[in-house]
Amino acid sequence: MTEVKPSLFQELKRYSLNEIRDRLGCTPENVKAYINTLRKYGIVKIVKKDSLDFADLTNDDLVIADSAEEVSGASYKFDFVGIVAVKDKVVFCYPKYTTYSDKEKILEELKLAIKAIRKYDSKGELVHLHNRDDNGEYNKLALSLHILQDYFENGVYTNIQEIIETNGDGEIDWDRTINETFAYIKDNRPYYLELKTRSSQNDDFDYFKRLHECIVTQCSKYLKELTILDFFDMPEVLLSELDLKDFGDTDYILYRLEREIANQYITRKQNLLKTLYTFVATSGTSSQENSYSLYGTNCMNLVWEKACGQIFGNEYEALKKHIPKPLWELDGETDNKADTLIPDIVTRHTYSDGSELFYILDGKYYLPRITNNKISGNPGVQDVVKQFVYHKAFLDYIFSQYHCTVFNAFLFPMLSDLYETENIKLRGHVTMMDWGVETLVPLYLLFLRPSFVWNAYIKGKSCKDELNKVRSEVQFQDVFSGILDTSQTLQRKSKENVDNQLTMVGYLKQPYFDFIADALLKPESFLFYFYRTKDGFKYPIHPDLKHCQKFIGYTDDGRIIRGDISKNISVMDAEKLKVELGKVGFSGSAHSAEDYIVVEICNYKIDDSISVSELKESINAYKGNDATNAHSPKVIDVINYFF
Known part of the structure; x- marks a missing residue:
C-alpha cells in the first residue's frame, strides 16, 4: 500500500455526490460504493437537499434508502469526527466548529479533537477494536493504534530466561548444588568447591518477543501509509524486518499464542497477547482490502x-x-x-x-x-x-x-x-x-x-x-426590568390585587443584628441593605419588593427581628453606606460590593415566636423567590399570621 492522500470533510456539513467524488478522487461508479460502505457503519447519512445544516436536522430530514444509487438529488453529511480508512481511501472528518479555510489549521484542530477523543476513550467507550458487524471484522486502524500505544507505554513483550551456571554471579541454588555436585567433609562439615547459581534475563530470542516486534513494525508502517502517525504524536517504529509468514502459517501462530495466553498470569501481558491474536487472525484475509476501519466518534x-x-x-x-x-x-x-x-x-x-x-x-x-x-x-x-x-x-x-x-x-x-x-x-x-x-x-x-x-x-x-x-x-442587565428607575430610587407604586400586606424577608449578619438588638444603643430605625452590584454582577431582585410594607430579618443562629418599611428603597455606593451607618454608631461591617440597595426599617422588635423554618415555608410558597439569593431579600404574603 502506497502512502494515501487524505480527503477532508466537515462534520455534519451537507455535500453533493459530485463534491464527495471530487474530494475522494474517484469515478462516479466508485463513489456510490464508498458512500454505501460509510452509510452501513453510520458515518454518512443521506438528507434532503433543502434541509438545514448542522444540528437543525431532524428525523424528517433523513432520507431512508438502501443505497446511494436509489437517492436522487439528496445531500450527504458525515456524522463523525476522526479518521476513516475505507477501501483504498482515507477520510479526515474535522469538527463542525472548525471554520478555517487553511488546510494546516483544519488539521491542527482535528489533531487536537482526536487527542481529546483518545483521552475520553481510555476506557474504550467510543472507539472499538471490532467493527461490530455481522462478519466480526476487526477495526485495523483502532487495533494498530492500540498496539502502538501499548508498545510506547510498556515496551516489547518479554519472557524471562532462567540461566543455571557453575560458580556464576547469580543466587546460589542450594538444591542443585547439593544434588548435583560433590561435597568435601572436614570436621563433619560439608564444603562445596562448585556452586550452582541461578540468574534470569530477558530472552532476546523469545518467539513472542520477536512476533510482537514484527506486529508493532507492521502497525507503524500501516499508520504511516495513512499519514496519521503525526496526529497521535507517534514516531515511526522499525523493530523488525521479519514478516508474519516467517513465524509459521496462521494456524501455527495462533496455536502458539493460545498456549502462551494459557500459561501467562500477568493480566497486562494476557491482554496484549489477545490483541496480537486478533491481529494475526484477521491479517491477510481476503476481505481486508475491501473493508473499512476508523478512529473517532459520532458522539x-x-x-x-x-x-x-x-x-x-x-x-x-x-x-x-x-x-x-x-x-x-x-x-x-x-x-x-x-x-x-x-x-x-x-x-x-x-x-x-x-x-x-x-x-x-x-x-x-x-x-x-x-x-x-x-x-x-x-x-x-x-x-x-x-x-x-x-x-x-x-x-x-x-x-x-x-x-x-x-x-x-x-x-x-x-x-x-x-x-x-x-x-x-x-x-x-x-x-x-x-x-x-x-x-x-x-x-x-x-x-x-x-x-x-x-x-x-x-x-x-x-x-x-x-x-x-x-x-x-460582564455587566449583566437587571433580570427584571423596571425595578429601579433612572433616578435609581424604587418608588412604591400601586398594583392591582395587592393589599399592601406583602413582607420583605432579609438576612442580617450577626454583628449588625446584635448592634440593632442592644437596648442601650437601639436607634429609632435601622438600615437594611443588600447587594446591588458586586464584581460587575448586578444581582436580580424580586419585582414585588416595591409593594412590601413589612420587614422580617433573620440571622445565622435563627433569631428574628420584624418591623415596618418607612421609606423608599434607594441605592448607595459602599462609601456612602459606610457613612450612613457610622451616623448611628455602627462600623463593624465590611462592605465588599460596589453598591447596595438600602431600606429603612422602623417600629422594629425582636420576635422569638417566629422560626426560620416557618419563614422558609412561606418563602418557598411565594412565586418569584427563586430569582433572588442570599444577598437579595425574599417576599412573603403571610404577614397576618406573623404580625
Missing part, C-alpha cells in the same frame, strides 16, 4: 460534556445528595428510591467574604447562530426547561447557604475563527415566559474556544478561574 457531544465538566471541576458526586428524589405513591405504598435528576455540571466558587457562587452548567455541542434575524441551531425547549428544573431542585441547598448566588449557563463550542483573543465569551441568555423570567435567573449562553477546552482537558488543567473572571467582568 462528540459526550466528549465535549466530559471535557467541560473536568476543566470546571464538576462536583456532582458531592452535591447530588441535595437533589430531592421523586416520591411515588401507588395503592397506599410510597417509594422515594427512584433515580433523581443528574445535571451535567454543578460546581462552586467561594469568595473571600464567605459568599458562594453556585454554577449549574450544561455542555452543549451545538452551534447557535443568527440567520435572517432568526436564531437557529440552538437546543430545544426540553433542554432549557431541564436547566431551570436543575436550579429549582437545588433551592433548599441554596437557601441553606444564605450567601449563595446561582449562575446557570449553556456551554457551546465557539466557531474557530471568531473572537480569537477570548477563550470564553458570554453572548446572550434564555428566559421562559413567567415561569422563567419571573422566578429563575436567566440561563446564560457561554461560548468556549474548543482548543482552550481540549488543551485544558488533555492536560488535566482547571479553568474555573477563567470562568469566574468572565462572570465577574
Whole structure:
C-alpha cells in the first residue's frame, strides 16, 4: 500500500455526490460504493437537499434508502469526527466548529479533537477494536493504534530466561548444588568447591518477543501509509524486518499464542497477547482490502460534556445528595428510591467574604447562530426547561447557604475563527415566559474556544478561574426590568390585587443584628441593605419588593427581628453606606460590593415566636423567590399570621 492522500470533510456539513467524488478522487461508479460502505457503519447519512445544516436536522430530514444509487438529488453529511480508512481511501472528518479555510489549521484542530477523543476513550467507550458487524471484522486502524500505544507505554513483550551456571554471579541454588555436585567433609562439615547459581534475563530470542516486534513494525508502517502517525504524536517504529509468514502459517501462530495466553498470569501481558491474536487472525484475509476501519466518534457531544465538566471541576458526586428524589405513591405504598435528576455540571466558587457562587452548567455541542434575524441551531425547549428544573431542585441547598448566588449557563463550542483573543465569551441568555423570567435567573449562553477546552482537558488543567473572571467582568442587565428607575430610587407604586400586606424577608449578619438588638444603643430605625452590584454582577431582585410594607430579618443562629418599611428603597455606593451607618454608631461591617440597595426599617422588635423554618415555608410558597439569593431579600404574603 502506497502512502494515501487524505480527503477532508466537515462534520455534519451537507455535500453533493459530485463534491464527495471530487474530494475522494474517484469515478462516479466508485463513489456510490464508498458512500454505501460509510452509510452501513453510520458515518454518512443521506438528507434532503433543502434541509438545514448542522444540528437543525431532524428525523424528517433523513432520507431512508438502501443505497446511494436509489437517492436522487439528496445531500450527504458525515456524522463523525476522526479518521476513516475505507477501501483504498482515507477520510479526515474535522469538527463542525472548525471554520478555517487553511488546510494546516483544519488539521491542527482535528489533531487536537482526536487527542481529546483518545483521552475520553481510555476506557474504550467510543472507539472499538471490532467493527461490530455481522462478519466480526476487526477495526485495523483502532487495533494498530492500540498496539502502538501499548508498545510506547510498556515496551516489547518479554519472557524471562532462567540461566543455571557453575560458580556464576547469580543466587546460589542450594538444591542443585547439593544434588548435583560433590561435597568435601572436614570436621563433619560439608564444603562445596562448585556452586550452582541461578540468574534470569530477558530472552532476546523469545518467539513472542520477536512476533510482537514484527506486529508493532507492521502497525507503524500501516499508520504511516495513512499519514496519521503525526496526529497521535507517534514516531515511526522499525523493530523488525521479519514478516508474519516467517513465524509459521496462521494456524501455527495462533496455536502458539493460545498456549502462551494459557500459561501467562500477568493480566497486562494476557491482554496484549489477545490483541496480537486478533491481529494475526484477521491479517491477510481476503476481505481486508475491501473493508473499512476508523478512529473517532459520532458522539462528540459526550466528549465535549466530559471535557467541560473536568476543566470546571464538576462536583456532582458531592452535591447530588441535595437533589430531592421523586416520591411515588401507588395503592397506599410510597417509594422515594427512584433515580433523581443528574445535571451535567454543578460546581462552586467561594469568595473571600464567605459568599458562594453556585454554577449549574450544561455542555452543549451545538452551534447557535443568527440567520435572517432568526436564531437557529440552538437546543430545544426540553433542554432549557431541564436547566431551570436543575436550579429549582437545588433551592433548599441554596437557601441553606444564605450567601449563595446561582449562575446557570449553556456551554457551546465557539466557531474557530471568531473572537480569537477570548477563550470564553458570554453572548446572550434564555428566559421562559413567567415561569422563567419571573422566578429563575436567566440561563446564560457561554461560548468556549474548543482548543482552550481540549488543551485544558488533555492536560488535566482547571479553568474555573477563567470562568469566574468572565462572570465577574460582564455587566449583566437587571433580570427584571423596571425595578429601579433612572433616578435609581424604587418608588412604591400601586398594583392591582395587592393589599399592601406583602413582607420583605432579609438576612442580617450577626454583628449588625446584635448592634440593632442592644437596648442601650437601639436607634429609632435601622438600615437594611443588600447587594446591588458586586464584581460587575448586578444581582436580580424580586419585582414585588416595591409593594412590601413589612420587614422580617433573620440571622445565622435563627433569631428574628420584624418591623415596618418607612421609606423608599434607594441605592448607595459602599462609601456612602459606610457613612450612613457610622451616623448611628455602627462600623463593624465590611462592605465588599460596589453598591447596595438600602431600606429603612422602623417600629422594629425582636420576635422569638417566629422560626426560620416557618419563614422558609412561606418563602418557598411565594412565586418569584427563586430569582433572588442570599444577598437579595425574599417576599412573603403571610404577614397576618406573623404580625
